[in-house]
Amino acid sequence: MNAATPTFQPLPRAASPLPLFVQQYQGSSELICAELIKGLQAPEALLSPKFLYDRLGSKLFEAITELPEYYLTRTENWIFRTYLQDIAKHIGSGCTLIDLGAGNCEKAAHLFECLRPKQYVAIDISVEYLRTTLARLHHQWPTIPMLGFGADFSSKLELASTVFSSKRVFFYPGSSIGNFSVEQAGLMLQQLAAQAGKDGWLLIGMDLLKSRAALQAAYDDPLQVTAAFNRNILLNVNRLLGADFVLSHFKHLAVFNRQFSRVEMYLQALQETRVRWGALGGGARCFRQGECIHTENSYKYSFKGAEELLNNNGFCVSRYWFDPHKLFCVFLAKAREN
Numbered sequence: 001m002n003a004a005t006p007t008f009q010p011l012p013r014a015a016s017p018l019p020l021f022v023q024q025y026q027g028s029s030e031l032i033c034a035e036l037i038k039g040l041q042a043p044e045a046l047l048s049p050k051f052l053y054d055r056l057g058s059k060l061f062e063a064i065t066e067l068p069e070y071y072l073t074r075t076e077n078w079i080f081r082t083y084l085q086d087i088a089k090h091i092g093s094g095c096t097l098i099d100l101g102a103g104n105c106e107k108a109a110h111l112f113e114c115l116r117p118k119q120y121v122a123i124d125i126s127v128e129y130l131r132t133t134l135a136r137l138h139h140q141w142p143t144i145p146m147l148g149f150g151a152d153f154s155s156k157l158e159l160a161s162t163v164f165s166s167k168r169v170f171f172y173p174g175s176s177i178g179n180f181s182v183e184q185a186g187l188m189l190q191q192l193a194a195q196a197g198k199d200g201w202l203l204i205g206m207d208l209l210k211s212r213a214a215l216q217a218a219y220d221d222p223l224q225v226t227a228a229f230n231r232n233i234l235l236n237v238n239r240l241l242g243a244d245f246v247l248s249h250f251k252h253l254a255v256f257n258r259q260f261s262r263v264e265m266y267l268q269a270l271q272e273t274r275v276r277w278g279a280l281g282g283g284a285r286c287f288r289q290g291e292c293i294h295t296e297n298s299y300k301y302s303f304k305g306a307e308e309l310l311n312n313n314g315f316c317v318s319r320y321w322f323d324p325h326k327l328f329c330v331f332l333a334k335a336r337e338n
Contacts, residue, residue, distance in 0.1 A: 019134045019146035022160045023127055033279040036241055040275070040285055046294040047233055049179050050125050050154055054236045058103060058129045060229040067225060069217040072175055075328040076205045080110060083321040083330070088114035090319055090332055091201060096164040099123060100153055100172045102130060105137045107173045112141055119164045123149040123157075154180070157191055168200040175207035175328070178262070178299040185299075186313040193314025196335035202315050205330050206306045207298070212256045214327075215300070219254035219263050227252030230265055233295055242278035249273040253292065262299040266292040303329060 039046045053061065065073035080087070093116040099108040102122035112120070122137075124130040127150035134148045147162055170192050177185050192202060219226055230252045234245035250267040257264050269287040276284040287293075301309065306329060307317050315333035322329050 019138050019148050020162060021131060021134075021148040021150070022162070023150040030280065033241055036237060037277070037280060037283060040237075040277075040293075041283070044294065045285070045287070045292070047237065048154075049296040050152060051236050051240075052229065052233050052295065053103075053124075053126045053129075054232070054239075055126060055129045057229060057232045057236065058126045060225065060232060062104060063225050064221070064229060067221050067223065069221045070226075071214065071218060071327055072207055075323045076173060076175075076330065077107075078323055079205075079321050079328065079330045080107070084111070084114055086319075086321070087111075087203065087330075087332060091115060091169060091203070092167075094118045095167045095169040095201075096121065098159075098163070098168055098170050100170060101125075101174070101176050102133070104129075105133045108171055109137060109141065111171070112144065115169075117144060117169075119145045119147065121147045121149055121159075121163050123151050123153055125150070125152050125154075154188070157188075157195065159195055165197060166199065168196050170196060170200070170202045170204075172202065173205040173330075175205050175298070177204065178207055178301075179297060180299070181297070182299065182309065185309060189310065189313035189315060193335045196314075198335070198337045200335040201318075202310070202333045202335065203330070204310070204333070205328065207300055207328055208306070208326060209261060209300045209302055210327055212258075215256050215263050216254065219265060219298070220252065224252070226254070226265075230267060230295055234267065237277075240279070244276050246273065250293070260297075260299070261301070262297045264294065265296040265298075266294055268292045306331065 064070050095115055095117050096119045097108060097115060097117040098121045099105065100123055102108065102124045105122055108120065122130060122134050130148050130150060134146060138146050149160060180188060231247050231250060234247055234250065237243050238245050249270055251270055253266040253268045255264050269289055269291050272289050274284060274286045310317050310331060310333045314336055316336055317331055317333045319332040320329055
């Protein structure tokens with residue numbers, strides 16, 4: 001693996017039209033309310049981590065990535081800065097860059113100069129936030145055709161017909177795949193491989209196993225930014241369900257489960273508290289003191305485990321890049337032909 005620099009001559013291009021936007025995900029739908037209520041009424045209450053990322057949650061996560069304890073973003077950024085030209089050499093220019101969980105779109109934007117995508121597709125569940133960030137990005141890169149896609153790709157991804165079909169590169173940074181169980185991650189990868197096409201790629205960042213202390217600090221920082229991010233999910237539930245969660249009645253809890261090789265995030269009741277909601281006819285649940293709501297898992301892989309996950313689910317690892325301490329790995333994987 002080297003950082004040889006290919007030389008690209010800039011092509012004169014006219015400014016592209018303003019980004020198109022396809023909104024598939026409807027955050028106020030009955031289906032979403034039913035999913036939330038089912039989780040709250042489960043014997044061990046749980047909320048999907050996708051509900052962490054409303055507009056405020058997305059901004060809080062941006063703040064988390066700036067924390068010294070949160071090594072993931074900093075380490076992945078180092079890998080991309082160091083090996084960007086090598087990555088570009090293997091992918092080539094003129095791809096359809098599909099950004100999964102785009103957030104503020106900054107990570108993908110760092111690839112633009114080298115990859116020179118013929119289309120950029122930003123996919124995120126936080127629809128309002130995505131509209132804002134994509135408009136700003138188009139102002140910075142007016143010659144790249146852009147498409148915003150408000151979608152929940154964690155369950156099923158159906159790309160719009162306006163997404164170019166040739167040379168698709170799915171970009172999935174931040175080790176977000178760790179939010180899914182190994183089985184769920186495998187199913188999602190198979191889905192991506194099927195839509196990538198015979199000339200498609202996956203460029204993915206994956207967090208690797210490390211000490212319990214490092215993981216604990218990354219998910220329970222002294223400034224309690226992660227705690228605010230986690231508790232904000234209750235504000236989102238209040239908005240979506242017409243619920244009356246009181247944030248001060250719950251505290252953030254993060255633990256490393258070695259058996260399942262994952263960090264688990266919870267909201268733990270500090271006192272007995274009754275929560276009511278008005279959506280879909282209304283309902284309520286009483287939480288005992290010490291009872292938890294499970295909000296997120298973040299699976300950590302050995303290098304071999306990460307490679308096997310990709311190779312066994314529709315892709316073939318072509319290249320990979322580590323940081324010096326092997327905390328994190330970026331994989332480039334080719335979609336297998338069916």
